[in-house]
Amino acid sequence: MAITREFLKHQLICGKKMEDPDLVATNLSPAGVKDLLRKDLDARDPWNISSCEYEQKRLHAIMELCLGGRTLGDVLEIGCAAGALTERLSIYSQSLTVVELMTEAIAKAQERVNNSDIIWHEQDVCQMDLNAKYDTIICTEVLYYIHEKERLRGALENIVQLLRSDGQFIFGSPRNAVCRSWGHLFGAEAVLELAQSRLRIVDLRRINGGLPGQDCVIAKLTRR
Numbered sequence: 001m002a003i004t005r006e007f008l009k010h011q012l013i014c015g016k017k018m019e020d021p022d023l024v025a026t027n028l029s030p031a032g033v034k035d036l037l038r039k040d041l042d043a044r045d046p047w048n049i050s051s052c053e054y055e056q057k058r059l060h061a062i063m064e065l066c067l068g069g070r071t072l073g074d075v076l077e078i079g080c081a082a083g084a085l086t087e088r089l090s091i092y093s094q095s096l097t098v099v100e101l102m103t104e105a106i107a108k109a110q111e112r113v114n115n116s117d118i119i120w121h122e123q124d125v126c127q128m129d130l131n132a133k134y135d136t137i138i139c140t141e142v143l144y145y146i147h148e149k150e151r152l153r154g155a156l157e158n159i160v161q162l163l164r165s166d167g168q169f170i171f172g173s174p175r176n177a178v179c180r181s182w183g184h185l186f187g188a189e190a191v192l193e194l195a196q197s198r199l200r201i202v203d204l205r206r207i208n209g210g211l212p213g214q215d216c217v218i219a220k221l222t223r224r
């Protein structure tokens with residue numbers, strides 16, 4: 001189901017804002033987040049990305065959105081998990097660089113994709129140190145792991161700095177309500193609201209799988 005920018009604007013105006021008093025935050029520290037991720041990455045198919053129909057629909061929508069009417073060029077993927085998206089991106093990109101926080105995820109993705117042309121960096125999106133610019137940057141289901149607004153703002157600024165002037169940023173996240181139910185503070189609407197001073201939404205999709213937790217937004221953004 002596609003949602004329009006007007007719908008999103010409506011959500012941003014009428015929906016719950018970041019400052020709502022009833023937000024349930026777990027206040028996870030970066031070390032706490034790593035513990036959580038380590039447990040998730042221990043599964044055979046972390047987050048069921050390769051086995052769940054909703055996740056397949058989500059990956060398909062991400063690829064459709066980033067390929068729509070253009071080539072991907074030099075691509076930066078942030079947060080690769082076990083490489084399901086990396087595998088697809090490696091087919092369409094001119095060059096592919098991956099930034100990922102967790103050693104365990106890089107090992108799993110490398111085993112799955114097995115492509116010696118991919119450049120891997122074990123780095124935090126909040127502290128990326130890359131000496132390049134990219135035509136396409138993809139960061140889906142990653143930013144909700146950041147629990148402080150200033151770090152989130154920093155991560156978005158890092159992304160803007162790495163994006164070529166005519167580049168595209170593909171962002172994806174479960175919506176605020178889903179993230180809150182998982183104990184995370186900043187879902188899709190919150191991140192897009194924060195991003196709008198530096199980036200403009202040019203396309204937006206909503207994927208709803210009909211089950212709890214299966215409600216996300218995927219957006220294509222460009223620099224302002």
Ligand SMILES: C[S@@+](CC[C@H](N)C(=O)[O-])C[C@H]1O[C@@H](n2cnc3c(N)ncnc32)[C@H](O)[C@@H]1O
Pocket residue numbers: 037047049078079080081082084085099100101102105123124125126139140141142145172
């Ligand atoms: C839920 S998976 C999403 C995978 C993939 N992007 C997708 O959309 O299917 C989140 C991934 O982001 C990584 N991640 C979480 N926080 C990160 C950070 N601060 N910097 C870089 N990667 C991070 C996790 O280790 C994990 O591999």
